[in-house]
Amino acid sequence: MSTTxxxxxxxxxxxxxxxxxxxxxxxxxxxxxAVTARSGMGPEGTLTVIADVxxxxxxxxxxxxxxxxxxxxxxxxxNAGITRDTLxxxxxxxxxxxxxxxxxxxxxxxxxxxSKGMLKARFGRIVLISSVVGLYGSAGQVNxxxxxxxxxxxxxxxxxxxxxxxxxxxxxxPGFIETDMTAELPEAQQAEYKKSIPAGRYGSAxxxxxxxxxxxxxxxxxxxxxxxxxDGGLGMGH
Ligand code: NDP
Numbered sequence: 001m002s003t004t005x006x007x008x009x010x011x012x013x014x015x016x017x018x019x020x021x022x023x024x025x026x027x028x029x030x031x032x033x034a035v036t037a038r039s040g041m042g043p044e045g046t047l048t049v050i051a052d053v054x055x056x057x058x059x060x061x062x063x064x065x066x067x068x069x070x071x072x073x074x075x076x077x078x079n080a081g082i083t084r085d086t087l088x089x090x091x092x093x094x095x096x097x098x099x100x101x102x103x104x105x106x107x108x109x110x111x112x113x114x115s116k117g118m119l120k121a122r123f124g125r126i127v128l129i130s131s132v133v134g135l136y137g138s139a140g141q142v143n144x145x146x147x148x149x150x151x152x153x154x155x156x157x158x159x160x161x162x163x164x165x166x167x168x169x170x171x172x173x174p175g176f177i178e179t180d181m182t183a184e185l186p187e188a189q190q191a192e193y194k195k196s197i198p199a200g201r202y203g204s205a206x207x208x209x210x211x212x213x214x215x216x217x218x219x220x221x222x223x224x225x226x227x228x229x230x231d232g233g234l235g236m237g238h
Contacts, residue, residue: 053106175231199232
């Protein structure tokens with residue numbers, strides 16, 4: 001039988017979408033859960049702290065508040081992310097750097113701050129939310145795809161730096177998940193994606209949450225530097 005040690009968990013962007021579902025799953029499994037939000041709130045049973053991942057000082061303040069209220073952060077999920085889709089020929093440098101700043105540098109800020117307490121505790125679980133398009137590529141998403149593939153290098157390098165201290169760093173790569181982010185895509189593009197998903201359907205945020213919680217759980221202690229797809233087979237052969 002699997003065991004679940006209650007942990008203090010912090011999820012960025014936990015006020016909606018996949019982050020919200022991840023927070024719900026950790027609460028259901030009996031953990032102490034905090035989420036960051038720029039607006040809105042996390043699900044019932046969570047502590048919501050205000051933070052913007054593009055602002056290192058606000059991340060630091062959010063961790064300090066969570067540490068005070070719930071104890072040192074043992075599990076961190078870097079989930080906050082944005083898209084600014086357009087073909088490369090039309091993509092401005094700001095379109096590119098703002099997506100990198102949120103999705104990649106934002107994850108770096110969060111992981112670096114989390115690692116302080118994890119090193120002290122000689123325990124930590126880091127989960128980065130990437131995307132199938134990180135390794136698959138996607139026309140119109142040069143910025144987003146680059147930010148998401150870089151998370152693999154980040155997680156693997158952190159695994160090499162901190163692996164001997166009881167800290168794991170893994171990547172979850174969702175495919176097409178029904179949230180606000182994908183609702184913005186044109187219908188024709190949505191239908192096109194659906195045709196190429198072996199499972200024949202989109203995924204739910206809850207299905208991503210299950211994989212994240214498992215990676216953070218006791219049974220995944222020997223898994224680090226891994227990329228776990230939750231994509232209905234869309235990215236097979238990555
Ligand atoms: P949503 O657009 O529904 O939610 C994005 C979340 O990120 C919101 O909570 C948002 O906060 C937060 N966020 C964005 N920018 C910042 C910032 N600068 N600081 C703090 N929080 C921020 O997206 P999803 O739930 O769909 O996506 C969650 C993650 O999963 C993202 O990293 C995304 O790239 C990834 N993903 C999603 C897929 C999908 O199909 N939906 C597929 C693959 C990966 P606010 O409400 O304040 O804007």
